[in-house]
Amino acid sequence: MEPLKIAGRTFDSRLLVGTGKFASNGLMAKALEASGSDIVTVALRRVDIENENDDMLSMINQNRYLLLPNTSGARDAKEAVRLARLARAATGIEWLKLEVTPDPYYLLPDPIETLKAADILVKEGFVVLPYINADPVLAKHLEEVGTATVMPLASPIGSNRGLQTRAAIEIIIEQANVPVVVDAGLGLPSHAADAMELGADAVLVNTAIATADNPVAMAEAFQLAVLAGRTAYLSGPGAIGRKASASSPLTGFLRE
Amino acid sequence: MQTPVSYQNFSDLWTRHSVFGERDTWQDRLDAVTCHDVEQALQATPGIYRPNRLLTLIAPAAQAYLEDMANAAHRLTVQRFGKTISLYAPLYVSNYCCNQCLYCGFNCNNEYERCRLTVEEAVNEARIIHKEGFTDLLLVSSEDRQFITVGYLCELAQQLRGMFSSLSLEIHQLETSEYKQLFEAGVDGVTLYQETYDPEVYAQYHLKGPKSDFNRRLRACDSFGLAGMRKLGLGVLLGLTDWRLEALALGMHGHYLMKQFWRSKISFSFPRLRPANKVQAQQFDHLMSDQDLVQMLLALRLCFADAGLVISTRESARLRDAMVPLGVTKMSAGSKTNPGGYGQKDKTLEQFAIDDTRCPAEVAHMLKTKGIEPVWKDWDTGFHA
Numbered sequence: 001m002e003p004l005k006i007a008g009r010t011f012d013s014r015l016l017v018g019t020g021k022f023a024s025n026g027l028m029a030k031a032l033e034a035s036g037s038d039i040v041t042v043a044l045r046r047v048d049i050e051n052e053n054d055d056m057l058s059m060i061n062q063n064r065y066l067l068l069p070n071t072s073g074a075r076d077a078k079e080a081v082r083l084a085r086l087a088r089a090a091t092g093i094e095w096l097k098l099e100v101t102p103d104p105y106y107l108l109p110d111p112i113e114t115l116k117a118a119d120i121l122v123k124e125g126f127v128v129l130p131y132i133n134a135d136p137v138l139a140k141h142l143e144e145v146g147t148a149t150v151m152p153l154a155s156p157i158g159s160n161r162g163l164q165t166r167a168a169i170e171i172i173i174e175q176a177n178v179p180v181v182v183d184a185g186l187g188l189p190s191h192a193a194d195a196m197e198l199g200a201d202a203v204l205v206n207t208a209i210a211t212a213d214n215p216v217a218m219a220e221a222f223q224l225a226v227l228a229g230r231t232a233y234l235s236g237p238g239a240i241g242r243k244a245s246a247s248s249p250l251t252g253f254l255r256e
Numbered sequence: 257m258q259t260p261v262s263y264q265n266f267s268d269l270w271t272r273h274s275v276f277g278e279r280d281t282w283q284d285r286l287d288a289v290t291c292h293d294v295e296q297a298l299q300a301t302p303g304i305y306r307p308n309r310l311l312t313l314i315a316p317a318a319q320a321y322l323e324d325m326a327n328a329a330h331r332l333t334v335q336r337f338g339k340t341i342s343l344y345a346p347l348y349v350s351n352y353c354c355n356q357c358l359y360c361g362f363n364c365n366n367e368y369e370r371c372r373l374t375v376e377e378a379v380n381e382a383r384i385i386h387k388e389g390f391t392d393l394l395l396v397s398s399e400d401r402q403f404i405t406v407g408y409l410c411e412l413a414q415q416l417r418g419m420f421s422s423l424s425l426e427i428h429q430l431e432t433s434e435y436k437q438l439f440e441a442g443v444d445g446v447t448l449y450q451e452t453y454d455p456e457v458y459a460q461y462h463l464k465g466p467k468s469d470f471n472r473r474l475r476a477c478d479s480f481g482l483a484g485m486r487k488l489g490l491g492v493l494l495g496l497t498d499w500r501l502e503a504l505a506l507g508m509h510g511h512y513l514m515k516q517f518w519r520s521k522i523s524f525s526f527p528r529l530r531p532a533n534k535v536q537a538q539q540f541d542h543l544m545s546d547q548d549l550v551q552m553l554l555a556l557r558l559c560f561a562d563a564g565l566v567i568s569t570r571e572s573a574r575l576r577d578a579m580v581p582l583g584v585t586k587m588s589a590g591s592k593t594n595p596g597g598y599g600q601k602d603k604t605l606e607q608f609a610i611d612d613t614r615c616p617a618e619v620a621h622m623l624k625t626k627g628i629e630p631v632w633k634d635w636d637t638g639f640h641a
Contacts, residue, residue, distance in 0.1 A: 022339060023340075023628060073635065087638070
């Protein structure tokens with residue numbers, strides 16, 4: 001299968017994985033492995049990014065995975081930018097999953113502050129992957145300021161509700177010039193396959209894997225689903241219809 | 257029981273809608289809840305606050321459904337918070353107090369040698385706590401306004417920021433402008449217990465001092481919410497009056513704060529009365545049983561999917577261990593409730609006697625054996641200017 005390309009780098013896997021909510025860091029490491037993922041996101045708030053012995057970071061093999069720090073918890077552009085700069089200064093990592101979520105309950109992304117932060121960070125040389133609501137116009141604005149992807153949510157983060165924003169994500173995929181990574185709310189492998197069948201370039205999954213009874217098996221299931229969804233998309237699925245094609249009651253006379 | 261956002265502050269709302277104003281009516285409603293009502297409440301999508309749902313789940317009829325409630329609360333908590341529990345430690349900086357609160361070891365009428373820590377002494381205590389692995393620190397003080405000033409706290413916060421990723425306060429009530437100064441100095445959360453939402457009971461237990469002003473205290477959360485604090489901690493001192501009515505009040509208060517301060521996260525704590533210097537728990541008429549505590553915690557979880565639920569070392573190791581899978585998201589460990597208690601001054605006056613005396617590493621180990629990752633760091637000083 002053709003690799004995923006983001007900001008000039010290629011990745012074999014189209015499944016990005018989050019590191020929160022696992023019962024132990026050891027289990028997280030095993031799940032990452034089973035997912036086949038190449039990109040692993042980690043909340044800057046949860047780790048001591050400068051410390052390679054940090055209990056979570058030490059379990060993530062950075063030769064194997066691209067570590068994608070995220071700004072989870074930032075309430076506005078100022079906080080996200082500050083956090084990003086400190087993390088880059090400490091680690092040299094330029095890739096950033098931009099999350100600006102002022103509401104701590106549904107963690108819905110703030111479109112205005114996200115765009116503001118993205119603009120600043122891109123100009124400073126960051127590779128920015130912004131988490132956004134499924135808003136096609138915002139997606140175009142972000143692309144124009146130079147983000148490496150857009151990451152629209154399928155449904156509120158952690159909700160496991162699947163692709164509730166289908167109609168908007170279809171438009172985003174249709175219009176995007178950057179990879180579209182469907183992020184948040186994918187609760188089952190079938191949800192991930194669903195997003196991939198629509199033409200998403202990749203998906204990001206965390207809660208569904210971390211909180212499964214068997215996270216390692218679930219990670220593998222997501223890997224397979226992403227593969228199946230992508231293959232199905234590329235193979236050009238047949239059109240969906242409610243019944244067999246009708247004759248042409250309005251134009252049939254032309255052939256009479 | 258609707259809580260529209262048009263109220264000026266929670267005191268304004270409570271003046272009009274206090275459940276204690278119509279105590280008998282609310283008690284009748286609680287008693288009228290049937291098993292069928294509880295079953296229906298458990299079938300609805302969990303985690304969303306509705307006054308009636310909370311009333312149903314704390315009612316006597318729901319006692320028969322604790323196992324079902326526990327299962328639902330467990331699933332919801334794992335979904336929202338993962339298989340994790342955050343750990344924090346309190347640091348008491350003073351036990352001088354100008355209030356006369358009858359349940360508290362720091363009551364100003366208790367004759368005892370008092371103690372307060374200089375900024376330097378407090379930093380030394382904090383170092384000991386930090387060495388144990390904590391990065392989430394709760395600064396606690398009695399109402400010692402002469403010494404524990406905003407200036408003192410700002411200086412302390414600035415010195416501690418390098419060591420701790422999150423700093424919260426549990427101190428006497430301040431004004432919004434003061435909370436703003438503290439927020440800017442690096443404090444990101446405030447916990448302030450109403451103690452009781454019943455004005456009459458409040459008056460009985462708070463005889464003297466600034467804290468005796470019930471309505472002012474009702475406005476405290478508004479003050480620190482307005483100041484931008486990220487974490488708003490609520491609680492009542494369980495044992496002062498009927499816990500069911502207090503739970504209804506907490507639900508209203510929590511819901512009000514979520515709407516009013518939508519960028520901040522609320523948490524509920526469950527402090528039960530504990531013995532303290534010159535305080536015998538048996539003196540109180542409304543002591544809460546373990547079963548009631550569990551019911552209250554489960555009911556709040558099933559109405560507030562994302563609220564932090566905090567269980568401190570006031571509770572026994574046995575009970576805390578058992579409560580881990582019930583919806584708890586945050587626990588203290590190895591706590592000392594006397595200023596200087598961690599290293600320097602081990603015989604000073606405690607606020608209350610702690611029950612779970614295990615060291616932090618033991619608590620963390622217990623969590624791991626239960627398949628829960630103890631989270632030591634869940635914030636970052638990088639968020640602050």
